[in-house]
Amino acid sequence: MIGSGVVVRLSVLKFAGFRYHHAESDYLMLVYWIPHTPDSIPANASHRLGVGAFVVNNKREVLVVQETSGRFGGTGVWKMPTGAVNEGEDICDAVIREVKEETGVETEFVEVLAFRQSHKSFFQKSDLFFVCMLQPQSFDIQSQASEIEATKWMPVEDYAAQPFVQENELFDFIAKICLSKLNDNYTGFSNVPTTTSSGKKTYLYLNNDAIGSHLLASKEQA
16 A cells, blocks of 8 residues: 555656656656756666477477466467566576476477567567577476466477467468478577676577587687
C-alpha cells in the first residue's frame, strides 16, 4: 500500500516538471532535463530477450514440449522449449537453463541459428528471440509440472510437418533453418569468449565458416 505522503511527494515532483522514467521492485525513478535544450536522457530498456532451444539427438529427433497455458496451452502443438533471458544472463547460458527447467535434459550450447525482432510485444516493449542449437548430454525426461503438459523426442521431419508450423510463416522458416543445419547446409553463430576494453568477460557470436575458423585459430595462437 502506498502512503499518502509518498503520493503527495510524487505529485509535487510531477508538478515541478519531473517525468516517470522507469521502475524496479525497490525504486521508482523520475527524471528532469534541466538545460534549455531538447531532452536527451536515454530511454529505459527497450527490448526483452527470449530463447528457443533446438535440441537434436543422434536419431534426428528433436526435443519438444506441449505447454499447459499461454498461447499454445491446450492446442496440441509440439514446440521447442522457450523462455526469457534473465538480467545479467548470457544467451548461451539462458537456453541451457530453460531446457533443463522445462524438460530435465542436460545440454551443451552449439550455436545461434537465427534471431528475430518484433515490436509492441511484452508491456509494449520490443522483443528479440534467439533460436539456438544445443546438443543433449542426457536423455531422460522430467517435465516441469507447473508449465509443461508433455515432453518427448520427436522425429524432426514430423515436427516440421505439423499443420501449425507449416501454416505459420515464421515457424515454418525456423523449422527449415533447423533442417538445413542438420543436413549440413547451414552455419549459425558460435559463441566465442572474449574481453571488453574494461576487462569484462563477454561472448562474441560469429559465423563459424572458413573466416570464423581462421579468426578462432588466430585467437588461440595469440
